[in-house]
Amino acid sequence: MTLLIRDGQGAWREPVGHGYDNEAALQAILTEHPSLVPGVAGEAIACREFESSVGPADVVILDAEGAITVVECKLRANAEVRRTIVGQVLDYASRLWQMDVEQFEQRWIRADAGRSPFDRLHDDDSELRSRVAANLAAARFNLVLAVDALNDDLRRVVEYLNAITKPTTGVMLVEFTRHHEESLEILIPRSFGAELVDAKVDAEARMRPRWTVAQYTEWCSEHHQASLPAVEAVLDGFSEQGFEIVGGRAETPSLNAAFPRDTGERVWILNLYTDRARGPLVEVRFNAFGDTEEAAHFASAVCAVPGVTITAKQLEELHFRRRPNMPLAGFTPESARLLVRTISSALASHDA
Template sequence: MTLVLVDDETGPTVVHRVPQGIAAAEHPLRDIVFAHPQILPLHELEPEIGRIIPVAIEVNLPGAGFVDVLLVSEYGRLIIVECKLWRNPQARREVVGQILDYARELARYGYEDLQRVISSRLGRRGNVLYELAAAAGSPLAEADFVDRVSRDLEAGRFLLIIAGDGITEGTRRIGEYLGAQAGLAFDLGLVEIVEYRFDDPLTGTARRILQPRLLARTQTIERYVIRSEVPGVMVDPVVEEPDPITRARPEVAANHATWRAFVTRFVDDTAFDDPAQMPARHGGLNWMRLPMPGPVGLTLYRSGTTGNVGAFLRYRDGEGLALYEELLAQREAIDAEFAAAGLPAPEWTTSGDERHISVLTPSPAPWDAAREEDQRQWLARAANAFVNIVAPRITRALG
């Protein structure tokens, strides 16, 4: 792709993309990502991730190697970035396995281990990770921040980013690497950072333009986010442009816009008893996903067809079914705690090889503003109950 800079005085300047594999060396790319972490489109992966704080480069994880860039969100979300140029022969073969090695090693760490590694790298004592986050404006108290990071370490819950100057067709094999990673709850994003160069017509100075993006449907690879949420792999296309049906039917586009506004309001208004709980994320039309410990998140939804709003956990396959049985053994206590929270007892159901734990309440359409406010409040209560009642049991079962 070619860019054109338009200037009324000097006329248009054609800016050509630097051919794949000839862009800046890996270390300059690493340094740019560290100095300007906002170059990574992380909010497209996790809209509620918040501010991103650079922690360190070349972080030594003994036995695994050196992490190119370690970042953390203001809410304690750890982000591992591996920078590779795709001309590098090892990139296609090893980069995925390499970043997974980092994730596996970190999953063995406690907070004190991570603190020691960071302090050693930066030559600073104390709770350096929290100090960096607090200086950047983290809203979490130190104890809550440490608890959040500790839980993510224990669960192997990280955001992994592979950044490069182009992702080739061979990277479709990424799923082969992820099939055996069911013990980790990571999200992985593939970020292409395209480089353009030109000479400024006014000053003659050489200029660079960097264009970061999660890969869309190009000639190299479809844009994918890969989530290891259950045993096995789910590879979900991340759709940015409206599909043809949405473009052709304005009422569908309006429904999507209404639901996005609903989710935004829900996230803004919902305060969990657990201050480290991450907010819900938009999933699709009339459903959103709340992060939970374990292999799956909590789905929050509303249905005009059934006239209900509800929340459910869905388990399948080995680890998920074992976890469901662990929770089922505590059903009496869980049901009682939901009742004490003013909610109906959960339904424990089997559908084929799937198991569901769900609560719902009637909310027939049409949904006016008052009805939507009732839905948000009920969903917030249900989500808070799952976080308070079910999440700690999941954590103990996985412990």
Template sequence: MKILIRNQKSEMWQMVQSVAYANETELQKLLAEQPSLISLNEVREGAGPLVAAVREFPLDIGSVDLIGFTADGDIAIIECKLASNEEIKRKVIGQVLEYGANLWGMGYEDFEKKILDKSSRNLADLVRVNLQNQEWDEESFRTNVGQALQSGNFILIIVVDEINEELSKIVRFINEAGKPAFSLAALEMRRFQKEQTEILVPHLFGVVNTGKSSTAGLRKQWTEERFFEAVHNSLPKEIVTIIQDLYTWSRLKSKRVWFGTGTASGSFTFHYQKNGKSVSMFSIYTNGNLFINYGWATTQVSAESLQRFHQAITKIPGFEGIPDDFNKWPNVRIKDVFLDKPNVLNQFKEVVEEFGTYFVLL
């Protein structure tokens, strides 16, 4: 492959030089730092970009080079090989399939323990940090990851610096003739350089699986009608009354009440808006849980503001045990803190309202 570039001020084209990777670890590191370089939507219809990846994921049969995740809960198993490695031909196919087979049927908790072996954060926190300020439904993510593990609905990707015909043909055969539940692709990641400029040329090979993402079509925007229909069908009448009260109050006090996109549970979130920024304060779910959104708020408001809010809310009966880890999303059950306790409900509203008068944006 030849690649030529030129400066807009010059009429001369110059050829860039192909640059080899020092080793497979270098290729692995590059993708771990920016997993979105792999365009999953070209591999599987409806799949979003990879937002986080864990290197050297441990299994009984060996370590997977990379395990990547979309915000919706798709799982990508990624194995990196250089053209100089003999395993780039047939062995790598068996290797990546064996990794998928070993993950198949694993429970979410066991899977997360392996994540913690390689990362200082649990899986949800790892994804959340990389999403920064984006709205995200953790419960749906966990559900979809668990479903992918149980069904084996993975995205298997072999990343190489230079493809060979044998590997490309095997991938095409598996996808066209086998019609598997998983998706398989070979991705060539060639690298070029001209002076201080580096160029990456990703190219997918093989007819990829056109099946939809394991989460496609499941995530739908909840509405007030859908939310309260689910609440009425799943919770006692007295809890529904409390949630309705909090929702009505939220609509009065917040300029933005946002409904989530969960698959298993619906939610609405109370936001403050200031200087064009939206600050997420708390969320209420159709299962009767209330989450304090420290994890989002810590990226939006000052630590002093959050500390003041935390000191106020932990004085409310039922909220005393909320940790002051502002990277977390602590939660309480509505029936435990508010049922038959109108004074506690009013105290909660007062603390949230007061926060709106003093918080300082980052």
């Protein structure tokens, strides 16, 4: 692809320079701007040279949802780009698989100037730590091959790996073309494989039957009896306030609750999940209003409910992108009902 630039009314011309001096230059860009990498959602952080015990992974990315992305960078000048990049990223991922979350944190700290990823992502309630532990145990990673030039051999490898791997492992190829002239730099990302990853994840989810309310409460009764009164109170609140409940397709029982608007639209505002370590969890979608004044009012009302483990100030600082999974064990039946009533009242006021 040819890129043209010009200054003011001058003639169009191609930039003088292109490419990278070395692979470290590409690593630095992706570490500073992890959102350039496909599959990375919302707030995210990255570190370079994450020690895997078979060598350092170029870049490891962690986002606020607990998703882990391993990036290996190679330039076309490397004659072994096709063989080495694939072997290295798979080797690094295999070393992350089943790693203890404490070990993951310590290796990140060593690679990131002594900073814990959980501190940087404001994991005050250890929710993120729990998600990362689950992803490490299940080998739920995205593997990204970052290059300065796509080629057909790498495309074929990515297609093949996505065809033979589970939906928990996504493999993507991204070309980061760089042009530069004096103080001007232009970076153009072009990805391949993201659609293949989405397709296999969607296909696997569609094959899973939706959970029922009965299955959800049965799981809670069997695995976390102490939380059952709060669970039943939330479900009663859904019924009282007219919420629509649709079973989720997560690996363990889950339910999605929608608030019906007067216009006939639905706002999917609450989710119920289950986790063997933390028990039943409730998630409030604080991002339903975006980063607005209405979002601030909504957060203030909901965060005042006893049992909610995040503050309105924290949500505002994060531009309301957090969707914390809060253990229902921290709610009484009364506060669980209050949570549903508060959300219903806030949404009804918004519609008025």
